[in-house]
Amino acid sequence: MSQDFDNTKPIYYQLMHRFFHKICSGHIRAGEKLPSVRETAVEAGVNPNTVQRTYMEMERMGVVESKRGQGTFVVNDAQVIEQLRQQLAEEQMNTFIEEMESIGFTPREILEKLQTKITEKGE
Structure with missing residues (x-):
């Protein structure tokens, strides 16, 4: 199901903030695995490269961490x-x-x- 995006801001940035809101509100908890890049891309109706950029930016910011072969997880740091x-x-x-x-x-x-x-x- 495609999501609506604001044309004035990059899609990866908007996706990142949607994840941030889910993390801060507790809908996605510390230590929890994020959906795969492919799942998120299909759900949001965007290119998987956009989702990959979103995940990489969140990792750069220290909010999530990638575990090789397991996926991307919210950091377990309150x-x-x-x-x-x-x-x-x-x-x-x-x-x-x-x-x-x-x-x-x-x-x-x-x-x-x-x-x-x-x-x-x-x-």
Whole structure:
């Protein structure tokens, strides 16, 4: 089943972030094996070379490790996963703030709206 991709960002980058979200949310746990390159390519509807690049980049970043003849696994290091989680949070917050400022909200207004939304969601 083919997935939708944003035409403004490289597909390997988008796949990588989808894996990061699954890892940080616990859908893929530390030490768990990732689907094969071929499986991921078929599921995402992309070229296997794109998936291979995704896996290589995640390995370069220290989030996954390849085990010869076994596949690619999420590192079994809670600290690495927590750093990744914090990095994703930082990126999301920066994007949110930039978007809100671009439509004219001040930092104070952004904070007030965010506090209101969190309070509403908690009810």
